[in-house]
Amino acid sequence: MSLTPASDIVGKKPGRGLSGLLLVAIPVFLVCWMVIWPILSAIWRTVWIRNDGGTGSSFSLETYVFFFSDQYSLNNLYVTLWTTAVCAALLLVICIPIALYLRFSTGKLAAYVQGLAIFPMFVPSIILSYALIRVLGPNGTVDLLLNAVNLPKIRSPYLTPWGPVIGLVWDNIPLTVLILVSGLGSVSNQSIEAARDVGAGRLATFWYIILPRISNSILVAISFTVLGLFSAFTLPYVLGPAAPEMMGPFMQRTFRDLNDPVMAITQAVIAFGFCIVFGLFYVRSVAKNRAP
Amino acid sequence: MKRRAFMLSVGGAAAGMVLLPRMAFAAPGVIDWYTASDTNILDFWTNVVKPKFEAANPGVMLNLVDAGDNAGQLAIADRAVAAMQTSTDPQADYFESADPRLPAGAIDGGLYVNLKEAGLSNWSKINPLAIDSDYSVPYRGSQVLLAYDTAKLDPANAPKSWADLVAWIKANPGQFIYNRPDKGGSGGNFVRRAIYEANGKDPAAFTTSNFTAEAGEKALTPAWDILKDLSSSLFDGGAYTGGNTPSLQLLGQGAVTIIPAWSDQAISAINTGVLPETTGLVQLQDLALPGGFSRSVVLANGVNKDAAIKLADFILSEEIQSAVLSELGGFPGVAWDYVNQDLRQKYADVIPTTIPSFPGGDWEKAINDGWYRNVAPNVDRNA
Numbered sequence: 001m002s003l004t005p006a007s008d009i010v011g012k013k014p015g016r017g018l019s020g021l022l023l024v025a026i027p028v029f030l031v032c033w034m035v036i037w038p039i040l041s042a043i044w045r046t047v048w049i050r051n052d053g054g055t056g057s058s059f060s061l062e063t064y065v066f067f068f069s070d071q072y073s074l075n076n077l078y079v080t081l082w083t084t085a086v087c088a089a090l091l092l093v094i095c096i097p098i099a100l101y102l103r104f105s106t107g108k109l110a111a112y113v114q115g116l117a118i119f120p121m122f123v124p125s126i127i128l129s130y131a132l133i134r135v136l137g138p139n140g141t142v143d144l145l146l147n148a149v150n151l152p153k154i155r156s157p158y159l160t161p162w163g164p165v166i167g168l169v170w171d172n173i174p175l176t177v178l179i180l181v182s183g184l185g186s187v188s189n190q191s192i193e194a195a196r197d198v199g200a201g202r203l204a205t206f207w208y209i210i211l212p213r214i215s216n217s218i219l220v221a222i223s224f225t226v227l228g229l230f231s232a233f234t235l236p237y238v239l240g241p242a243a244p245e246m247m248g249p250f251m252q253r254t255f256r257d258l259n260d261p262v263m264a265i266t267q268a269v270i271a272f273g274f275c276i277v278f279g280l281f282y283v284r285s286v287a288k289n290r291a292p
Numbered sequence: 293m294k295r296r297a298f299m300l301s302v303g304g305a306a307a308g309m310v311l312l313p314r315m316a317f318a319a320p321g322v323i324d325w326y327t328a329s330d331t332n333i334l335d336f337w338t339n340v341v342k343p344k345f346e347a348a349n350p351g352v353m354l355n356l357v358d359a360g361d362n363a364g365q366l367a368i369a370d371r372a373v374a375a376m377q378t379s380t381d382p383q384a385d386y387f388e389s390a391d392p393r394l395p396a397g398a399i400d401g402g403l404y405v406n407l408k409e410a411g412l413s414n415w416s417k418i419n420p421l422a423i424d425s426d427y428s429v430p431y432r433g434s435q436v437l438l439a440y441d442t443a444k445l446d447p448a449n450a451p452k453s454w455a456d457l458v459a460w461i462k463a464n465p466g467q468f469i470y471n472r473p474d475k476g477g478s479g480g481n482f483v484r485r486a487i488y489e490a491n492g493k494d495p496a497a498f499t500t501s502n503f504t505a506e507a508g509e510k511a512l513t514p515a516w517d518i519l520k521d522l523s524s525s526l527f528d529g530g531a532y533t534g535g536n537t538p539s540l541q542l543l544g545q546g547a548v549t550i551i552p553a554w555s556d557q558a559i560s561a562i563n564t565g566v567l568p569e570t571t572g573l574v575q576l577q578d579l580a581l582p583g584g585f586s587r588s589v590v591l592a593n594g595v596n597k598d599a600a601i602k603l604a605d606f607i608l609s610e611e612i613q614s615a616v617l618s619e620l621g622g623f624p625g626v627a628w629d630y631v632n633q634d635l636r637q638k639y640a641d642v643i644p645t646t647i648p649s650f651p652g653g654d655w656e657k658a659i660n661d662g663w664y665r666n667v668a669p670n671v672d673r674n675a
Contacts, residue, residue: 072665133538138527138547159531242472242532243668256363257474257660 039272046266063266075244077270079161083236083246084229087168088222091176094169095221099180100210103187121174125167129238132167133158163239164246168229175228176221183217184210219285223278230275247271322353323596323603327388328365329586330536332560334358336620337388345606352599369395373403376593385594386603389586391652392427393500399427405590410601414608417626421647428587431607432556432616433623435575435583435647436481439543439553442572451550453578454489458518460550462525467549469527469542472668474660476536481582482552483519483663484650490514493579495648503654512658516666523670530670540567552581559621584649585625623647 049060067073098117102110120128135141137158146153157163187210195209233248240246245253247267255264327334334356342354359365365387372382373395392404408415408426415429422430438457440450444467451457461468471479491497491511498511523530527548533539539551540558544567553561553573561567575581588607590600606612613624614632624631 072669075669130541133541137545138542139545156528159528159533238534238538241668243664245664253474253660253664256361258657 039269042265042269042272046262046269049262063263064270066263067266067270072243073250073267076247076250079244080230080247080271081274083161083165083168083232084226086165087172087229088226090165090169091172091225092218092222095173095176095180096218098173098177099184100206102177102181103184117177118174120170120172123171125171125234126238128167128171129235132163132170132239136163136166158239159241161241161244163241164232164236167235167239168232171235172225172228176225179217179221179224180214183214183220187213216285216289219281223282223285226278227275230271320595321351321599322355323385323600324355324357324383324594325386325388325603326357326359326365326368326384328359328362329389330554330557331358332557332620333388333586335560336615340615340619341607341612344611345603348606349599349602352596352602354603365390366394369398369403372591372593373398373401376401376403381595382591382593384591385596385600386591387589390428390589391587392425392589393653399425402592404428405592405597405601407590407601407604410590410604412601412605412608414605414626414630417608417630419625419627422585422587422625424585424587428589429604429608430585430587430625431613432620432625433583433585433647434477434554434556435623436478436485436552436581437555437558437573437575438550438581439540439558439567440550440572440574441543441546441568442570444546444549445572447572447574450572450574451576452574453576454485455578457550457576458522461522464549465525466527466529468522468525468551469531469533469539469548470552471533471535471539473663475534476539477583478536478539478552478554478557479532480659481650483515483659485576485579485581486518487512487515487650487659488579488582488648490518495579495582495650498651498655500651500653500655503658508655508658508662512662516662519663519667520670523667532668543567543571555583556621563621580648582648582650584647585623587625 046063047059047061048057049062050057098113102114102117123131133140136154136156138156139153140156143153143156157166191209192205195205200208231248232246233252236246237249237252240249247270251264251267251271254260254267325337327337337354337356342356346353359368368382368384369387369390372384375382392399395403398404404427406426407429412429418430422433424430438451451460470482473480473483487498488495491514526532527542533542536554536557540553540561542548543551543553544561555573558567558571558573562569562571588604590597590604594600608626610626610630610632613626613630614635616622616624617631617635628636
């Protein structure tokens with residue numbers, strides 16, 4: 001066997017491709033087994049439905065037709081989309097300033113701010129829910145403080161669609177901040193100094209220098225949080241209204257209380273359909289980064 | 293390898309071991325016990341039943357496991373059915389409160405022990421009203437009643453009939469809340485009381501087997517109208533809490549004046565200070581809010597079946613049944629003659645003559661789904 005000069009240069013040795021494949025085989029296998037296969041099986045079970053008599057099965061889209069013609073189910077879908085959109089927007093508004101501050105300031109205070117921003121990650125959502133009821137709920141801490149200075153009570157967000165929004169935003173701050181801070185790492189100090197030298201203001205620096213560099217991170221942060229928000233369960237369950245309910249509690253209730261697994265899986269497939277869009281955003285942005 | 297790297301990798305491996313799924317096998321002499329009930333029941337077993345039972349039966353231990361909710365416990369039952377088919381160990385011996393008819397076909401399949409024929413020495417003491425099946429032992433009863441804040445509502449004016457309650461709710465908008473009927477029995481039985489109200493106040497009209505789609509439509513629609521009529525007068529113009537505990541929390545924070553609550557949960561909440569001492573309890577006199585008995589079952593394929601049968605017998609003893617009354621605030625499952633005489637005197641007022649009990653099964657599904665579709669969306673956010 002004679003080695004060609006080209007293979008010598010790029011260092012291609014037999015077996016190396018195989019060990020690379022073996023290394024990725026485990027995650028690929030796990031993803032196929034625990035993600036891809038359940039998805040395919042879920043789609044299969046919702047379109048290949050057992051006939052009334054229990055004898056044999058046939059192709060049918062009736063559960064999807066029911067979902068999209070049932071106003072109650074659609075309301076639940078709308079409130080989920082609304083909550084997700086509002087939460088994602090609020091997260092960006094809150095987290096970009098925090099991330100910018102953490103990126104460009106040094107010193108003790110920044111360390112404390114970082115600690116505070118990461119703190120929600122360590123609070124289980126069930127504890128957070130009950131704490132929020134105590135603080136923002138009727139006659140909660142906020143009401144007591146307002147009352148102490150003779151101000152009227154707040155309109156409590158507890159058991160309204162805003163309850164889960166507040167909880168979910170708080171809960172998702174750490175992940176968003178972490179992703180944005182890591183994205184801001186790619187913005188070099190020189191480029192900002194250069195922009196300042198030619199007279200760019202703070203806003204212009206942000207808009208023309210920083211934002212284009214971190215747009216990818218924003219996309220990643222949004223797709224990550226949206227996936228989490230869409231499937232949120234505990235916070236909407238405890239803090240949200242009885243109806244319309246978010247898809248998480250709705251699926252759980254359909255599955256367990258109404259003993260209707262096929263309908264619950266249908267709801268899950270529909271939720272998955274929305275999530276996959278954001279998953280594709282993420283995959284695209286990663287692939288774009290990888291491209292030489 | 294450097295010492296530091298060695299320590300790191302050993303430490304990492306040890307930490308990783310903790311995360312590995314642990315193989316669990318049922319240990320002989322350790323009864324795997326599951327409950328779907330609220331924390332007060334688990335506390336009662338942990339603090340009262342477990343020490344007494346283990347003292348009376350040396351060598352037998354109780355492993356108390358919280359299955360979360362009914363569906364969680366049912367998943368354990370499904371696992372036991374699967375284990376039965378493969379003749380393996382279900383790692384479950386005893387359900388604190390379960391319906392032996394579930395999962396479907398469990399009794400015919402031999403999943404549960406026939407306790408009537410298992411030779412329980414205390415079986416004959418059971419209150420005949422409480423027996424539901426030969427496969428389960430009723431050991432505690434509980435009933436929903438109204439808990440209210442005596443600082444805001446004079447006990448003399450507390451509503452004592454459904455009509456009074458409705459009038460009070462409408463006269464005091466925002467001061468009443470109940471939880472979603474599928475998320476806890478206090479709201480669930482309040483909804484069922486409304487269903488009785490809409491159907492001639494006759495608990496006998498509903499049985500496990502008489503549900504049909506038409507009967508459901510006919511019986512439930514007027515009940516939804518009653519509840520929809522109330523919704524704008526509820527807390528926040530039609531809000532419903534997510535469970536028994538959040539309702540107690542709202543009452544405790546003084547946000548509402550009256551809630552429906554389980555008798556046992558309300559009594560233990562008052563005893564532990566979760567609810568203030570000024571909390572009053574009242575039952576409707578025209579037809580009580582429904583309640584029911586909790587019935588334990590023993591799994592026939594459990595490794596510790598014999599010990600679990602002993603446990604089923606033990607909880608019917610006078611000692612535990614008196615504790616159900618005094619510690620738990622529940623009603624005993626045995627006839628009142630088999631409870632401590634002094635206690636019987638003391639609780640004479642709360643001894644119910646009847647506890648209306650609503651059937652589960654198809655009715656439950658229809659009520660849960662119907663309530664969410666008809667009553668829950670009827671929210672007046674601008675009120």
